[in-house]
Amino acid sequence: AQKITQTQPGMFVQEKEAVTLDCTYDTSDQSYGLFWYKQPSSGEMIFLIYQGSYDEQNATEGRYSLNFQKARKSANLVISASQLGDSAMYFCAMREGPDSGYALNFGKGTSLLVTP
Amino acid sequence: GAVVSQHPSWVICKSGTSVKIECRSLDFQATTMFWYRQFPKQSLMLMATSNEGSKATYEQGVEKDKFLINHASLTLSTLTVTSAHPEDSSFYICSASAGTGTYEQYFGPGTRLTVT
Secondary structure: OOOEEOOOOEEEEEOOOOEEEOOEEOOOOOOOEEEEEEEOOOOOOEEEEEEEOOOOOOOEEOOEEEEEEOOOOEEEEEEOOOOHHHOEEEEEEEEOOHHHOOOEEEOOOEEEEEEO | OOOEEEEOOEEEEOOOOOEEEEEEEOOOOOOEEEEEEEOOOOOEEEEEEEEOOOOOEEOOOOOOOOEEEEEEEOOEEEEEEOOOOHHHOEEEEEEEEOOOOOOOOEEOOOEEEEEO
């Protein structure tokens, strides 16, 4: 069963606007972590933001914020003031506990295109 | 942040030959390394988890005799694709973790393998 679901294969946003990329997850663990990564066309995985399951406040990192709704099992990424350089693939990922070896389980990704 | 390198960044090999990909943590000791495979326009799929000095744990459906993983030191893990076939052509990405107590995984830049 898919543990991370990203329902938006592609998104468009105009420069300087905010955009929300959706992510829902499925786990029975109490302790887990949620990540967002950006992958430009070069292929490198760029870490953006992390939210721990016990963190009460939503994580923020510069223009990135994570809208964490634990009861709904959603962890949406909000990018404010989009820039042309934000055009890339965005992956949501979850890290579960020791039984999973702490590996990351990735969603299928959302392709974001920022237009002038 | 911590740096992980991969070598080579791209490789072309003939069908039936073997190719080795190296993953190095440059400025920290990686107790655990992960190998992922990414086909074009798809997500990252975990292939195996390796802990230094132990045999790798392979995900279901990944042939351990075909994808040999060695994690002989705290800074180096290697993935050898044996008897490569065109369907093994993919983007291979490693990541490294400094320990189970930390949440971050540091990704290498990836290796693009093309089997002709």
